[in-house]
Amino acid sequence: MDWQAFVLSLRLATVTTAILLAIAVPLAALIVLGRGRWLAAVEALATLPMVLPPTVLGFFLLVLLGPRTAFGRGIAAMLGHPLAFSFDGLVVGSVIYSLPFAVQPLVAGFASVDTALVDAARLLGAGPVRLVSSILLPLARRSLLAAVVLSFLHTIGEFGVVLMLGGDIPGATRTLSIVLYDQVENFDYAAAGHTALLLLGLSALALAAVYATSQKRGRAGSA
């Protein structure tokens, strides 16, 4: 078991999920509360990363974030190093790759909140921040949870983008899914089995714990 890769994957998934929430909550609120046809385009755009094969998405990012574009040079100047082959680069790739998995559940959750409640809050003078924090998020708790869980797990299991953008550097870009793939490709099926089993076991435990606590809270809230 490659613990360094395990920790790296957890760190990547945690950072990515935090950033995704900061992006996806306002974005989903805008899509649900906003008016105008352009919002459909925004939602479509936020869902689009699902369409591209991950290695192709990774390739596009490799080119976009590389020193041959002004954008890539700007970022490299800001950070002091190029984004490709670094942990920061993986975070950027993961945020784009997992964006639909954070936005979609939140849009569905926010949209299912009774519009009468939203209108009432608006009449009472609630601004958009208050609407989201006091009405939408509390009532769409399960969707928020789904967004967190999906973003986190999707990043843990992410492979193609990391493969293209990472360069397989231990401690920086060699994530657990890369290790697992390497073990399979090197015919080390026993090690691959162990890694996969541990990954599945830990994920199942974590998921069960998350869902158990959320159910308790849900019941306490409705009682």
Added chain:
Amino acid sequence: MSKQFLAALFALLTLAPLSAQTPLRVAAAADLEPVLPPLLVQFEKNSGIHAEASYQASATLTTQIENGAPFDVFLSADLSFPKRLIDAGLADAAGSADSSTPITYARGTLVLWERKDSNLPPPSLDLLRSPALKRLAIANPDRAPYGRAAVAALHRLDLYDALKPRLVTAENIAQAAQFVDSANADAGLISLTSALTPRLSADGSYFVIPRDLYPPIEQGAVIVSNTKQRAAAHKLLDFLLSPAVQAELAKSGLTPVK
């Protein structure tokens, strides 16, 4: 849109296409992707046998054949993967002098490749020694034959330890080339077949790594033992070893064996 139209469309999309005669299925190493397609067209013209190739890393193809993938011929980028299949009784080189040794059909050449607009010195062994070289791309040395050769050459040059922290490892040789062509890595140890593709020869220049610095990259072919098209498979191997085709291989960056 009428319901009938939708039903017809659905049927069209779900029904399997009527297949003609089964083609000869070739499992081909990824480094053959720029080389093999025109040769297979020529092969069909000469023999009337239609061959279809799937390009993957040799390790992936080996796993697929081990698990019953319906390939007839395996053209690997090295000898170890086809040997592994022979030892497992899944493939053979029947018809050649030694049926338990893969048939070497070409040798690979390792080159150091760099973009023309790079600020670093042109590709040479001195470039490998330059401290200005921050990122050197190689293919995965655990399984990609060119990656193995790259690491062997760096060891022979006593540069491996110095360069190790600056290596970026790609899944295969084509991806290593992408790392450099996108300018994310400063230079890369890649295959001559990649360096000679129109795209890379337009973007950069290469230096042939002296052959005494790494063990030869021998590319081996085997016939998958449970093929139903053994005669056609033999014809393809004979075709690949024919003088005309061997000369063709040389133009694409592979060294002929005949």
